[in-house]
Amino acid sequence: MSVEAGRTPGQTHRTAYDEQTHARLAADAAQIIARYPQERSALLPMLHLVQSEDGYVSPRGIAFCAATLGISTAEVSAVATFYTQYKRHPNGEYTVGVCTNTLCAIMGGDAIWEHLSDELGIGHDETTDDGAITLERIECNAACDYAPVVMVNWEFFDNQTPESADELVGKLRAGEPVAPTRGADSVCSFKQMSRVLAGFPDGRADEGVGAGGPTVRGTVLARENGWEAPAFPGDEPAEEPVETKTASSSAAASGATATPKAGDEQSSAERPAATAADSSAAQQENKQASDEAKES
Numbered sequence: 001m002s003v004e005a006g007r008t009p010g011q012t013h014r015t016a017y018d019e020q021t022h023a024r025l026a027a028d029a030a031q032i033i034a035r036y037p038q039e040r041s042a043l044l045p046m047l048h049l050v051q052s053e054d055g056y057v058s059p060r061g062i063a064f065c066a067a068t069l070g071i072s073t074a075e076v077s078a079v080a081t082f083y084t085q086y087k088r089h090p091n092g093e094y095t096v097g098v099c100t101n102t103l104c105a106i107m108g109g110d111a112i113w114e115h116l117s118d119e120l121g122i123g124h125d126e127t128t129d130d131g132a133i134t135l136e137r138i139e140c141n142a143a144c145d146y147a148p149v150v151m152v153n154w155e156f157f158d159n160q161t162p163e164s165a166d167e168l169v170g171k172l173r174a175g176e177p178v179a180p181t182r183g184a185d186s187v188c189s190f191k192q193m194s195r196v197l198a199g200f201p202d203g204r205a206d207e208g209v210g211a212g213g214p215t216v217r218g219t220v221l222a223r224e225n226g227w228e229a230p231a232f233p234g235d236e237p238a239e240e241p242v243e244t245k246t247a248s249s250s251a252a253a254s255g256a257t258a259t260p261k262a263g264d265e266q267s268s269a270e271r272p273a274a275t276a277a278d279s280s281a282a283q284q285e286n287k288q289a290s291d292e293a294k295e296s
């Protein structure tokens with residue numbers, strides 16, 4: 001059985017935020033709007049902002065977006081109902097998305113979906129009675145090299161099986177920490193994730209490995225064997241003009257850095273420490289604990 005977490009049967013929607021909440025959201029919305037040349041372009045992140053407050057795109061959230069952006073509630077609803085990342089009823093603490101797109105499906109995604117759906121007693125976009133898990137079938141997450149993949153609040157759990165997914169969901173429901181296979185070292189709540197998607201970083205984007213071994217395998221092989229992509233016919237590099245040669249020679253001489261190539265030293269897979277959080281003692285401890293958990 002599924003419930004709409006945070007709302008009891010017959011309970012009506014609150015139609016507006018209290019004064020304090022409204023002031024806080026208005027300040028956040030002003031920051032979001034300032035990023036765009038036209039106010040209404042801020043609607044997508046503002047819908048995430050509303051979800052970070054209410055756990056879904058609530059009627060009062062729709063009214064807030066419309067009033068703030070000077071558009072109608074119908075226009076806001078039209079956008080909110082188009083994208084599946086915007087929830088039309090209260091979401092659980094964790095969205096568990098099982099990829100059942102072609103590759104993951106045949107590698108075991110369908111079996112994982114059936115198992116979790118049976119164990120939790122819920123179907124697509126439904127939430128467990130305790131409000132912990134919202135289960136979703138999801139489309140390809142560009143992680144086919146780790147199929148079958150399960151996402152928890154958009155963090156990757158690679159190469160899953162029905163048993164490992166069952167254990168993962170059990171830990172989430174028990175409030176135990178879980179460590180994604182790649183990316184951030186832990187999983188935050190649906191509301192916290194929504195705030196990040198609204199454009200307020202939590203400082204965890206550069207945690208962990210961005211691209212793992214299977215993803216960069218082609219690049220590694222190419223490097224080892226000295227392979228390079230052939231030029232397209234008629235696309236051979238032209239003789240470098242004298243003035244360009246001079247400019248690039250000066251840049252090299254001055255130590256200026258060229259734009260890194262994908263898979264090169266500055267790719268996310270090999271990103272050096274760049275922020276204080278990367279190298280703090282606490283961060284290093286967390287990283288070590290996470291790496292050990294991933295290896296075990």
Ligand code: FES
Pocket residue numbers: 099100101102103104105139140141142143144147148149
């Ligand atoms: S098919 Fe599942 S990540 Fe691509």
